[in-house]
Amino acid sequence: MEENIQPLLPEDYPNGVNTIDADYVRPGFTSSHLLVEKGHAAFIDTGTTRSVPLLLKVLEEKGISREKVTHVMVTHIHLDHAGGAGVLMQQFPNAVLVVHPRGARHMIDPEKLIAGTVEVYGEENTRKHYGTIIPVQEDRVLIAEDKSRIDFHGRSLLILDTPGHALHHYCIIDERTNNLFSGDNFGISCSEFDNEKGAFIFPTTTPVQFDPGAMLKTLDRLLNYEPQAVYLTHFGRVTNIQKLGLELCQCLHQLVEMALELKKKGEAQQEQLSAGVSKILKDRLRKHNC
Numbered sequence: 001m002e003e004n005i006q007p008l009l010p011e012d013y014p015n016g017v018n019t020i021d022a023d024y025v026r027p028g029f030t031s032s033h034l035l036v037e038k039g040h041a042a043f044i045d046t047g048t049t050r051s052v053p054l055l056l057k058v059l060e061e062k063g064i065s066r067e068k069v070t071h072v073m074v075t076h077i078h079l080d081h082a083g084g085a086g087v088l089m090q091q092f093p094n095a096v097l098v099v100h101p102r103g104a105r106h107m108i109d110p111e112k113l114i115a116g117t118v119e120v121y122g123e124e125n126t127r128k129h130y131g132t133i134i135p136v137q138e139d140r141v142l143i144a145e146d147k148s149r150i151d152f153h154g155r156s157l158l159i160l161d162t163p164g165h166a167l168h169h170y171c172i173i174d175e176r177t178n179n180l181f182s183g184d185n186f187g188i189s190c191s192e193f194d195n196e197k198g199a200f201i202f203p204t205t206t207p208v209q210f211d212p213g214a215m216l217k218t219l220d221r222l223l224n225y226e227p228q229a230v231y232l233t234h235f236g237r238v239t240n241i242q243k244l245g246l247e248l249c250q251c252l253h254q255l256v257e258m259a260l261e262l263k264k265k266g267e268a269q270q271e272q273l274s275a276g277v278s279k280i281l282k283d284r285l286r287k288h289n290c
Helices: 049-061 085-091 104-108 111-121 123-130 212-224 241-264 270-287
Strands: 011-013 017-021 031-037 040-044 069-073 096-099 141-143 149-152 155-161 170-174 179-183 230-232 236-238
Touching: 011 236, 017 049, 017 236, 031 049, 049 085, 049 123, 069 085, 069 149, 096 104, 104 141, 111 123, 212 241, 241 270
Parallel strands: 040 069, 069 096, 096 141, 179 230
Antiparallel strands: 011 017, 017 031, 031 040, 149 155, 155 170, 170 179, 230 236
16 A cells, blocks of 8 residues: 655745645655735746645635735746646636746647657656646736846846756746745755755756756856845755855766766766766765765
8 A cells, every 4th residue: 555645734934935845756855935925926836737736725724815826937847847837827817927938838838848748758657747737828928038027016026047957947036035946947955865064955957958058057147146045946945055056066067077978988878877876966965964
């Protein structure tokens, strides 16, 4: 019998930020962030279609009506971040979907996005993990241009075009708090590895558009804003940002060197690459006292 593992409870942070476990793959792996300002709400990343009831439950518990949700913001269109956008938008009659220029057409017509996912995971696993993916009306889509600002009920949200993890990725600077919502461009942090040395973090190197050179430039750009905290979609809130940024850059350099060395030897196949990534991360975990 499979163990019934429940998603983590929502985490409330200062300045109206709430982290909700999207219950994707396992607890504490993927989140959606709820931003509340003057009785209105925005969701930053949606999880999958199967995440939507969890997001709606937190909204109800906070006493915020669905009519008061004005923005659904997907940092990029990978389905663990944006798969639930279509179903979620159906619940919020006054919301716009904020999406990168390169991702907008796939939210309006997700046929190619679904086909690409089925090609990787198979039809059965796609349905199991992501549920039904539905389109968003074109007139409800707001394009997230670089350095544009969203006035979220008097709270300025700065949009930054941030390639690296994917070409269709943006990040958000909350200019009131100087906090960053990073999607997948400030790595993955698993709270199980938090200890006296702080958070353990590593870069998200997901195919197919991953570009290590662009990722390093994006990290440099994000660190130049000197954010006080970063809200990751994988998973939650981290601080001590300059230290973590340096560790991300170091780890990325290690991964690239490993891959290039395998390529030079003609051994850059999935099995060897997977073993190389595993060794690097395990070595870094040991140095982190795990």
